[in-house]
Amino acid sequence: MPESLPPEWVDPPDLATARAAQVALAARVETADRFGPVRLIGGVDISNTRFDPENLVFAAVVLLEWPGLAVVGGASAVERARMPYVPGFLGFREVPALLAAWAKLEALPDLLLVDGHGIAHPRGLGIAAHLGVVLDIPSIGVAKSPLVGRPEAELAAEPGAEQPLVWKGRRLGTLLRTRKRSNPLYVSLGHRISEASAVDWVRRCGTGYRLPEPTRQAHLAANAARRAHGVAIPAEPG
């Protein structure tokens, strides 16, 4: 973890400050592998209630053992969104709640898979990179749709097919088709991991679904946390 993180890295007062914070954070992203043996893999995602005037953000972090990919722990938290969803600034909307959930974890993962882009972002700081740098944790971005860039060439239809994601002459990530007839995933390194390793780990975390198990379980956990919120606990009979 960097020295006590500057407030604007997580909760900037305006978009101009947020933009500057992203540039500063992006400079801290490490694009080479720097992590030890992987025994615990984390999955992260958030859930929102549509038309919620409270603007609540339900965040979930799940812990899966490696190998095996069984969920062995996790935590969730609720926070009020500081700002609305603005493409390119997703981190500032979700990171606060994720940090709250992170603080409740009984153990920390060795690698983190985040629902969203890593460095495949206009300023190189998608939410996976944002969270990775703030927590100083190896992270991988796994997005379900593109933000910037185009595949270098047409992506083959076969499962397992991949294609470089290119933007302005730079390679920012990889399109990965994890299932037949499913739209590809957009994988990009977040922090302390190389692009090649990021794709390798996403492949290893595959269990037959479109999304890798960590992110898939995090999505389920975030939804469960949201549905459990404000739901009265049925009284025990007797």
Next chain:
DNA sequence: GCGACAG
């Protein structure tokens, strides 16, 4: 100026 635009 116009269109694109993670979750």
Next chain:
DNA sequence: ATCTTGTCGC
């Protein structure tokens, strides 16, 4: 992100 059951296709 979220609203939602069945249904069509592999």
